[in-house]
Amino acid sequence: MQIRFTKMQGAGNDFVVLDETQGRLGLTPAHYRFLADRHFGVGADQILTVRPSPAEGIDFEYVIHNADGGEVEQCGNGARCFARYVRDKGLTTKDTIRVQTLAGVIAPQLTPDGRVTVDMGRPEFDAARVPFDAAGLAPVAQGLGQKWPLALAGSAQDAPVMVAVVSMGNPHAVQLVQDVDTAPVAQTGPLIESHPRFPRRVNAGYLQIVDRGHVRLRVFERGAGETLACGTGACAAVAAGIRLGLLDARVDVQTRGGLLTIAWSGQEADSVFMTGPATLVFDGQIELPDTP
């Protein structure tokens, strides 16, 4: 089966975008893995699918699959690219688009400077709702936040890593590091991603605080490995940093793929807002193998 796709990227986090507004393609997890494959397919961190409005007051549905083929709740950089896609392809003329995801409704807004701002909803710090199994663990309180000791079996590090756990609709474990460039992302990222205390696995964030308004971040993503940027990871890291009393309400997040700006009041009922780039790279078509 031949399908059309659009390749996009937001701060270097890259996507294959599929249009199912005119009908379902009927793809399987194996097809998503094939499309994400950087040697045999197109190559992407995630596959984003555009579907028609599911309800009154909602403009589109937004479906996200990781490179490993698994469907996930949320993707921040993808949300910006989603908005850019539906505008550039003439699927809407709106500047602010209401989009249904597995994690709820988000509202990307296309701004005059070409960037996109997304209301990413409120952060969730309750361990059970991340979800994170905290049984038998004693958190260390800091500011209004907490850090949990996470023992990493098989890592060279003896001492457990201290992580803040946050959900932005998808789960994140954020640790503070002195220097993201020397952080053991490749070694400990996979151990955190599949740690048994995260029943749905987890995105592992490595946060270096430069000052109260500037941070550097690397993320080993659930189902994709380290990406050049992670939008929900930036939201989770800044929200955790604000709760720990380390950051102000508006933070520039320098990722390896580009700059994201995150704003949050610090009130749990308030949304986190993310602003960043969204770029259409090329349109293409590809023959999907019957049994990839």
Ligand SMILES: N[C@H](CCC[C@H](N)C(=O)O)C(=O)O
């Ligand atoms: N790997 C993530 C999904 C993509 C998130 C990231 N690409 C973003 O921009 O938020 C997860 O499994 O929850």
